[in-house]
Amino acid sequence: MNLKKSAFNKNIIVALILSTCIYSNNALSATRGDTDALIIIGSSYANGTTRIDDNQLASLGGLAVGSGAYLSLGDALVRERNLNGLVINEGNVGNTTFDRFSCFASQCLPFGKLLGYQKQFENALKRTAIYNPSSPGVITGYNAKYMIIGIPNDCVHSDAFGVPQSDTQPCTIAEINEIANNIIAIANQAESLGITVIIPIMPKYKSLDLGLVQLGLGLQWVADEYEYNDIRDTLKYRFRHELPDALVVNIWKKFVHRGDGIHPSKKNVKRAARKISLIIKEHKDIK
Numbered sequence: 001m002n003l004k005k006s007a008f009n010k011n012i013i014v015a016l017i018l019s020t021c022i023y024s025n026n027a028l029s030a031t032r033g034d035t036d037a038l039i040i041i042g043s044s045y046a047n048g049t050t051r052i053d054d055n056q057l058a059s060l061g062g063l064a065v066g067s068g069a070y071l072s073l074g075d076a077l078v079r080e081r082n083l084n085g086l087v088i089n090e091g092n093v094g095n096t097t098f099d100r101f102s103c104f105a106s107q108c109l110p111f112g113k114l115l116g117y118q119k120q121f122e123n124a125l126k127r128t129a130i131y132n133p134s135s136p137g138v139i140t141g142y143n144a145k146y147m148i149i150g151i152p153n154d155c156v157h158s159d160a161f162g163v164p165q166s167d168t169q170p171c172t173i174a175e176i177n178e179i180a181n182n183i184i185a186i187a188n189q190a191e192s193l194g195i196t197v198i199i200p201i202m203p204k205y206k207s208l209d210l211g212l213v214q215l216g217l218g219l220q221w222v223a224d225e226y227e228y229n230d231i232r233d234t235l236k237y238r239f240r241h242e243l244p245d246a247l248v249v250n251i252w253k254k255f256v257h258r259g260d261g262i263h264p265s266k267k268n269v270k271r272a273a274r275k276i277s278l279i280i281k282e283h284k285d286i287k
Contacts, residue, residue: 037086037128037143038280039195040074041120041186042150044263046091048072050112057111059094059102070258071266073150076273083277088127088144090120096154097182100162105220107164117149121186125193146280147190148198154179155231157213158220165220170227173234180238187243196283197246198276199239202232203255203264212261247283251275 040046048065052058064070074089094102098116101108115123125142132138153160155171187197210222223231239248251272258265264272 039147046150209261
């Protein structure tokens with residue numbers, strides 16, 4: 001009799017522990033957004049793979065950063081335990097805010113078109129669209145509450161213009177402002193759909209080695225410190241002043257490149273993903 005009672009009590013305790021664990025996991029899942037997707041658009045910080053077109057052709061031969069030995073921010077966000085693992089990543093290596101082809105000194109590739117930020121954003125909306133079951137084709141909303149607009153290649157080097165590199169030169173302030181215009185326009189569209197925009201600030205020039213990048217990719221030129229800081233400071237200023245509801249954040253504050261001069265180390269990327277998870281949590285708590 002005592003053995004039966006002991007076994008019965010043990011079963012009750014196990015059941016209580018299991019039910020507590022299930023409740024705790026459900027509660028935690030709810031704080032993680034449950035089934036909301038996190039959108040990310042951008043360039044190689046967002047996604048380390050080069051876009052391969054429908055004819056199986058691409059710039060850089062379709063190579064991934066580090067031949068695949070690179071953790072991008074988009075991948076790190078999937079792994080980040082404080083998020084739900086649901087990420088729609090439309091970024092690709094080499095992307096700028098506008099559509100273009102990759103170019104050499106005197107000619108451009110006729111294939112492997114790189115998609116600009118507007119097209120990436122539109123693709124992400126298609127993937128997260130919620131349709132009205134009683135009215136096929138009618139979109140009632142989007143399964144996304146946050147979107148990261150990653151750092152573009154615009155103006156940073158000679159293969160960021162869509163024309164032969166010999167015809168390019170460092171950007172004017174007007175051209176830098178065009179980058180801001182493109183990103184602000186997308187941010188406004190996202191906010192009008194109820195999506196909060198997260199915009200990371202570019203890492204500091206001294207934490208990069210753009211000379212190494214120029215050598216590795218055979219570029220005609222890269223931005224010098226003055227030119228780079230013009231880009232970084234102009235974008236940061238305009239985003240903070242013209243997008244009051246956006247989260248303009250410095251997730252690359254302690255940036256260390258992975259040895260190629262420009263891409264963040266694995267430790268940096270994981271830290272950045274953790275920062276974004278905390279930023280989203282704090283923003284949700286405030287709301």
